[in-house]
Amino acid sequence: MNKKIGIVVADYDEYAPFVEAVKQYNTKEYKYFNRLAISFECGNAEVICINCGIGKVNAATAATHLADMGCTYILNYGLSGGISRVHRGEIVLPDKFLEHDFDLTGIGYKPCEKPGQKYIYDADQKLLAKARAAIGECQSGTAVCGDRFICNAADRDFLRDTFQATSCDMETAAIASVCDMANIPYLSLRRVSDDAGEDAYSNYSEMNTGEGKTLSEVFGKILFALCDEVEL
Numbered sequence: 001m002n003k004k005i006g007i008v009v010a011d012y013d014e015y016a017p018f019v020e021a022v023k024q025y026n027t028k029e030y031k032y033f034n035r036l037a038i039s040f041e042c043g044n045a046e047v048i049c050i051n052c053g054i055g056k057v058n059a060a061t062a063a064t065h066l067a068d069m070g071c072t073y074i075l076n077y078g079l080s081g082g083i084s085r086v087h088r089g090e091i092v093l094p095d096k097f098l099e100h101d102f103d104l105t106g107i108g109y110k111p112c113e114k115p116g117q118k119y120i121y122d123a124d125q126k127l128l129a130k131a132r133a134a135i136g137e138c139q140s141g142t143a144v145c146g147d148r149f150i151c152n153a154a155d156r157d158f159l160r161d162t163f164q165a166t167s168c169d170m171e172t173a174a175i176a177s178v179c180d181m182a183n184i185p186y187l188s189l190r191r192v193s194d195d196a197g198e199d200a201y202s203n204y205s206e207m208n209t210g211e212g213k214t215l216s217e218v219f220g221k222i223l224f225a226l227c228d229e230v231e232l
Helices: 010-022 055-066 123-134 155-165 172-182 202-209 213-230
Strands: 004-011 036-044 045-051 073-082 096-099 142-145 166-170 186-194
Touching: 004 010, 004 055, 004 213, 010 036, 010 045, 010 073, 010 213, 036 213, 045 055, 045 213, 055 073, 055 172, 073 172, 073 213, 096 172, 123 166, 123 186, 123 213, 142 155, 155 166, 166 186, 172 186, 186 213
Parallel strands: 004 045, 004 073, 073 186, 096 142, 142 166
Antiparallel strands: 036 045, 073 166
């Protein structure tokens, strides 16, 4: 094996279809605290996939563990709310990530600004190119991340106007922050489940329980392309 690929997946309904899709690779249960996780070998890579649980702390903890395991790069996939320029069902490959709920504006900082450190993170350009080659062209843009489910038009419009956001979720920027500190290339694939408006929860729930297989299949095209590459 010349690569180790770490995958962080928040929701079980997004994780389970992936586990089913890769069982042909003789997956093994991987011990990671009390979280569900598997490992397997595919092509030129060892793959570790962790079902981390929803939210920034869970995602960052899993990403840190994968970094400590020596992962060559870290991937993420899941559902996102659509903020601007995207519609329900579309696939998005974000090229920037930030935490919209990090707020020190009361002491003079800009929204999401972290004193003395980077706070807007970039997806890895080589991974983005590989992903687009595997699944075709799709939307990109800024993914904003926070520990809050966005489900009203006022909050959605604030994220659009303040951060020029394309999508919102609860994990991506937390993983990106860890990857940036550890100098590990990072890529996230998101599918738009709702428009972050008043009907967001019902739309999200419908897609989360009914479309997980579709999302994992699209992500699988990227993963298997990377597994067969000797190097980026």
